[in-house]
Amino acid sequence: MKRLWDNIEAIGAVVMALAAVIALVYAHVQITEGRDAERERALGERCRMVWLWDNSVTLATIAMGIAAVVALIYAHLQISDARRAERRANANELWRETLRLAFDNPKLSDPSLKTTNFDYENLTIDGDPELFQKYEMYVDTVLNASEDILEGLPTPEWYAAVRLQLKAHRDYLLSPHFRNSGYLAQYTPKFRAYMDDVLSESDHA
Structure with missing residues (x-):
């Protein structure tokens, strides 16, 4: 062919x-x-x-x-x-934007590393509520970019990349604050289902 x-x-x-x-x-x-x-x-x-x-x-x-x-x-x-070339270019640009955000905000990029104290009950990072608000905007940007990428280019490679991002913010995404915040309503049922599948995996999966 x-x-x-x-x-x-x-x-x-x-x-x-x-x-x-x-x-x-x-x-x-x-x-x-x-x-x-x-x-x-x-x-x-x-x-x-x-x-x-x-x-x-x-x-x-x-x-x-x-x-x-x-x-x-x-x-x-x-x-x-x-x-297809246009979708690839858009996906790559969205992903580069998330990487730039991570580079500019190393404290927010991967809470799973435990280098910073994230308090999901009191909504602070190292005791700073403003930094936690910035973190919420950071995660929202990552999730929106991830959803757009998977909608336009649902390849195994992109699913794997998004999966790593979701697992890095697993504690926040599973927290009662996030679940009750209404943020999830802005995402499609398909993306929410994928998030739930990833977040339900064990920490070592």
């Missing part, structure tokens, strides 16, 4: 050339028939064309139809490929 796709443009060109050849053959036969018509009448016999000549118009029509179909398929594949 890959080889067919790689050569589909060449196949289309061959079909178009075949249609042109058949059309030229048909024109040549028509001219020849005109020249021979008088002699055939004089002989009192009607020349029977071989099957190819009898069906040259039909063959030319079929070949042109095939060429049109191949051209449409090729155009569709080109558009699909462009859309």
